[in-house]
Amino acid sequence: MLGLCPWLEPDGLPRSLPPQTTPWFHGVSQLGQGSDPRRVRALHQDPQASVDNPLLAFSLIKRLYSDWPNVIYSEEATENTQALHDGFQEVEQELPGAEDLDGAARALMRLQDVYGLSVKGLVHGTFQGTGATRTPLYSPSRRVGLSADDCFHVGKVAYDTGDYYHSIAWLEEAVGLFRLSYGSWNPEDRSSLEDALDHLAFSYFMAGNVSHALSLSREFLHYDPSNRRVLRNVVKYKELLEKGTPTRTEPLLRPNSTHLQSRDAYEELCQRPRGQSAPQHHPHLVCSYETNGSPFLLLQPAKKEMVQTQPYVALYHDFISDAEAETIKGLAGPWLQRSVVASGEEQQKAEYRISKSAWLKDTAHPVVRALEQRIGAVTGLDLRPPYAEYLQVVNYGMGGHYEPHFDHATSRKSPLYRMKSGNRIATVMIYLSAVEAGGSTAFIAANFSVPVLKNAALFWWNLHRNGAGASATLHAACPVLAGDKWVANKWIHEYGQEFRRPCSTDPQE
Ligand SMILES: O=C(O)CCC(=O)C(=O)O
Ligand SMILES: [Fe+2]
Structure with a gap:
């Protein structure tokens, strides 16, 4: 029969294909013809032509409608995920834990304090002193900054111990960076602009700056208008300000460490x-x-x-x-x-x-x-x-x-x-x-x-x-x-x- 090869299943896959050996991670290009990167690139070379040419338009529509789900729900993808999970479990014990991460956050705050480093500088990958000299204490050969989520984590460690001096400094940076990147999704992030605004508002409230707590809470409600806890906070902050509660604008002092008299x-x-x-x-x-x-x-x-x-x-x-x-x-x-x-x-x-x-x-x-x-x-x-x-x-x-x-x-x-x-x-x-x-x-x-x-x-x-x-x-x-x-x-x-x-x-x- 013309055009119908006897060794092909109706889905186009060869019947006698050998079972795939499962490497630790398959590249997408191994997951079938529909995801060959050269073919995909060719489809996108000229976006106008892709839509004008009925053959290309058909391929594109088909790829978006059925090829991708095929890849994602394929056996190989499941095997990949399984291999990824197994590999992770094998090394999980060796990987840093929550205690290590919190310890690293405390280490950054210690460096900030002892060397008088500017948090903004650290976030941008520089080790600039805030003191009179302002010369960098260390100049790395490659400058690496911190992400909004990184700053949130450091701020949260301080926040959880009631240290609002540090939480404000780090959450300010987190809010600033999240605002800049709002809408772009980073799969590694565990926190969001809302989280940072929420914690920063409360830190300011605890530091006595009610008006700043109010404006940050209002910004939060812009993204999550039905959050009842923050709605209640806004009412409370407004009442406090109407009652004439003084709002403290000067920065908090560094918390005293019990062990250090000198x-x-x-x-x-x-x-x-x-x-x-x-x-x-x-x-x-x-x-x-x-x-x-x-x-x-x-x-x-x-x-x-x-x-x-x-x-x-x-x-x-x-x-x-x-x-x-x-x-x-x-x-x-x-x-x-x-x-x-x-x-x-x-x-x-x-x-x-x-x-x-x-x-x-x-x-x-x-x-x-x-x-x-x-x-x-x-x-x-x-x-x-x-x-x-x-x-x-x-x-x-x-x-x-x-x-x-x-x-x-x-x-x-x-x-x-x-x-x-x-x-x-x-x-x-x-x-x-x-x-x-x-x-x-x-x-x-x-x-x-x-x-x-x-x-x-x-x-x-x-x-x-x-x-x-x-x-x-x-x-x-x-x-x-x-x-x-x-x-x-x-x-x-x-x-x-x-x-x-x-x-x-x-x-x-
Ligand atoms: O590491 C240092 O510079 C001092 C160490 C020290 O004082 C100690 O281990 O008792
Ligand atoms: Fe010693």
């Missing part, structure tokens, strides 16, 4: 440019090669730079090699867990210390053992158990920080005393990585900061010779503005050092 000094130190972070030149601040009477340092003396005398802080340049740093990071990697802080007799997670850490014994690898030996040689202190803690490797990600704290215990109940070797007499902290911006170690009470210097080790005494805590050692890890910061801490205890750092009754020493 916030301004801390932030100023974090923002200080690299060159200005060290204290003024002082005759006692010198560089020297040190062998410390140790055979380990004879061939390669330590390169010591005195950073400060009160408190005593020294920086040892090139303390470890790149290869050693990589080995230590690699050993710690699989064991990293969210860092904890001492709270009474317990250890717990805290918003003021955001990092991951792991402990490495010197038996873990010859590199760890060699490092401990070097620390012993340079400090002249006894690190044998229980006189020192294991090596703590710390990794700070985006916005990771450790707000001002002492390394030594300030209460007899501290878990640090469980080692029964006294308090932490000294800290040796090694920078295992560089960072692109931020992340300095700030000594708040002593008014100086040390920028991250890869492979260098920072040493300081936490206790005076009489055993009292040195309040001048109050220090912090400034938030990482860009990059990935790694440090290793070695905390050395009082016991075992009696003849190496003899006591004194002079409270200054």
Whole structure:
């Protein structure tokens, strides 16, 4: 029979077609002739001609009426969706969760605060300070901005904790961007202009700016006129304004963080440019090669730079090699867990210390053992158990920080005393990585900061010779503005050092 091939079904599909192997994701062009991209492009080349030419018009109408539904409701499409779901389920456990996303939003607000960054600048992908200098603190090689939905999410995290200072700043940006793109649909978005207006209006109301809350609620009703809750709010706001309730127009103050009494000094130190972070030149601040009477340092003396005398802080340049740093990071990697802080007799997670850490014994690898030996040689202190803690490797990600704290215990109940070797007499902290911006170690009470210097080790005494805590050692890890910061801490205890750092009754020493 002319024109009817015996191996074709009436629907035009070959009867003996082999079963399709299901790749993880089919391209649309594999879903049948109707969706061949070249054919589709040809149909649209000249829109006028497509309608004028009856053959093209027919093809177009057919494609829109029956080809697309065929593709969408085809078995392949269902298989694709199934494969997509299965693939997602396989990796879901590894993907960031809600806690990570909220943590990232809080990190952005922390960077905004500590580095005095303009929210508008961040949204446009720049890291511009709002302070006097206005020089960017970081200039990424590729500028990436945030979407309206991104800004909404950050604002919502602040809103949910009653922090209207931040929610207003971020939701203003969300509203602005949503207004610009109104009507264009972005499949990734979970929020809308209405959501942003709704939350921003309420934030303004809570901040005491009733008239702004009213105008935003009216704008909301323009898009969703029958929303009863917002209708009620509008009535309430109008009543308040008619009653002459004063409307506050000045911006809200930043909420107070309970842990930070010296916030301004801390932030100023974090923002200080690299060159200005060290204290003024002082005759006692010198560089020297040190062998410390140790055979380990004879061939390669330590390169010591005195950073400060009160408190005593020294920086040892090139303390470890790149290869050693990589080995230590690699050993710690699989064991990293969210860092904890001492709270009474317990250890717990805290918003003021955001990092991951792991402990490495010197038996873990010859590199760890060699490092401990070097620390012993340079400090002249006894690190044998229980006189020192294991090596703590710390990794700070985006916005990771450790707000001002002492390394030594300030209460007899501290878990640090469980080692029964006294308090932490000294800290040796090694920078295992560089960072692109931020992340300095700030000594708040002593008014100086040390920028991250890869492979260098920072040493300081936490206790005076009489055993009292040195309040001048109050220090912090400034938030990482860009990059990935790694440090290793070695905390050395009082016991075992009696003849190496003899006591004194002079409270200054
Ligand atoms: O990472 C830093 O710069 C400081 C870290 C610190 O102070 C600590 O881990 O106790
Ligand atoms: Fe510390």
